Every structure is written in C-alpha cells, then in structure tokens.
Amino acid sequence: MSQMTATARVQAYPRPSRGRGSAAPARPPLRVVHAAPAAVGHLWYAVALGGLIIGGLLLMLMLNMARAEGSFVLSDLREEHAALHAEQVTLETEVADLSSPSTLAEKAEDLGMVASPSTAILRLSDHSLVGVAAMVANGKTHTVDLPGARSADEVQSAGE
Template identity: 45%
Template sequence: MVPAAVGHPGNGVFAALCMTLLCAGLFGLLMLNTAMAEGSFTLHNLQSTSGELTDTQDALTQAIDAQRSPANLAARATKLGMVPADSAAFLRLSDGKVLGVAKPAKKESGFTVVTAPQVPSAKTGPDKKADPATTVTKKGDVTTTTEVVTQPDGSVVTTVTSVNAKTKTTTSTTTTKPPAKKPATKPTTPQIATPTQ
C-alpha cells in the first residue's frame, strides 16, 4: 500500500500578490474620493466668488448709470462754466460744406434738463415724482453711492450702496422717511358778546 501524496503548502506568493492588489485598489479609491471632495470645495468657492463679483458689477453699473444721467451731466457742465448751445452747424464730409449756422452760446441764469416728457395731470397738488439726487463718494477701497428719491406722497427713500473693491463685497441699505405731518390747527369757537346792564 502506497500512501496518497500529501499536498505541499504554497510559499504564499499568490496571497501576497492578492493583498498587494487589494491595498493598491483601496488606496486608489481613497485618492479618487479625496480629489473629488477637493474639486467640490473649489467649485463652491468659485461659485460664491462669481456671485460676489456679479453683485459688485451690478452696483458699479448702477453707480455709472447715476453718474452719466442727464441731471448729473448738466450739473457738471454748469460747474465747468459750459452753457447750452442754441444753434448747431454740421460739416458734410463728402464735399466739406458747412450746414447750418453756429452762433456763440450765451450764458443765462441757468438751464434745466428734461429727462421725460411732462404729462399734465388733472389732480391738484404736487403729484410728480422728484428726480433722484445721487452722490458717489470714495474712501479708500470703498465706493459709496447714495440715492435720495422723494416720492409723490412726500416720503423720502434713501438707498446707500457700498462696494469694497478689496474684499469684493457689496452692501446695500434702503431707508424710508415718512412724510412730514402738518400741524393740526385748533378749531376756534366763536365768541358771543353779551350786553352789559
């Protein structure tokens, strides 16, 4: 009787190879998850920065629109000593001919700029909305735009927008002041004179 051949145990190379592949796969998965998390944080930061830059752009656009409004341009022209021209002349480039007659402008007491056509109203009393008064001040990196609007009912709405160019932040506050109340007058009672005897 010959005993059956006893299997010889392996030297562990295959097991070590399997463990190495498993560890390498887990390490790769960990690195992939870390990269994805870092990418999501970067995306969130970029989205928040984009929102702040959009707000800054809107505030700067409003400030530019306020600065180039007809009322502000007229006020600046008056400060520079400019006066409105009553007539104009044009040069035709095709033949070099001057069209129209230009006369020197004369300085008057002042001029007004009409920004919208005036519509007559059947109501009595002031019902027109006053033009907004806008002032822009710059202190360091902060540009502050203040716009004051008087409503038809007499209330005053003040909007203050501050843009910090360094931190890219924009703050805006709006306050409304109610119209001033008229003092109530006391009704006077008629005095009746009584005859004396």
C-alpha cells in the first residue's frame, strides 16, 4: 500500500478518546501482509516470441535462397533462348538460300530437268487448264516412273 492510502484509512476511523467512557468502534486486528507473489516470469512468452522471430528469419532466408536460385535458372534459360534464336536465324537463312530460284534451277539441272519455254497452269477451283504447254526445243523429256502409277498409254487404252 502506498502512504497516501494508508493515511487515508487511518483518518477514516475516528480517533478513540483517551477516556474510558467513550464507546469507539473497535479496530480490526492488525496482521502481517506478505509481499505480492512474484509474477510468473514471462519466460514462455519470450521463448515463443524468440521462436517466431527466428522462424520468420529462417523463412525469409529460405525464400531469398529460392528466389536467387530462380534468378540463376532464369539467367540460364535466357542464355539458352539466345543460342536457340541464333540457331533459328541461321536455319532460316539456310532455308531461304536453298529455296531461292537460282539454287532450285541449279538443282533441277543437276537432276537432268530442262526449263519449259511456256507455262501451263491447272486451276483446281474449276479444273481448267490455263495457258499452253509447249514441248522443249531439243525434244528432251524426263519421265518419272512411280510404283503403282499407270502410264498415259494405259489410261488412254482403258478409256476406249
């Protein structure tokens, strides 16, 4: 108790008179009051709080490590993408070179093909022949024999 409340309580009781004839209320008997029990230490609270802090720090460390690993993987993938893009550009250039008209003409000559003096086109939408095909000047022809295919003579004799 503080001094202020102790003083206030003492003053709350009327002072007994020194004479024997007065009837003053009896004071309660005094007793010894022990100190307040020691507060239970906040050890468990401190341990729990410390555990949460350490756990949070470990979680942040794990997330940071995963993020760093992801950035290394991303860097490797970017390098691989650049290499594949360079290879794609090289292959596209090679295909463009191989499909150019001059390269195709050289390959056709190597196979024994000759250029046609005129062009005839078969239009598939209405099955009509546009243009007139002319024979090559020196009479060279190139026949391709496919297995299972019928020759023009066989087709003509079957139609009769």
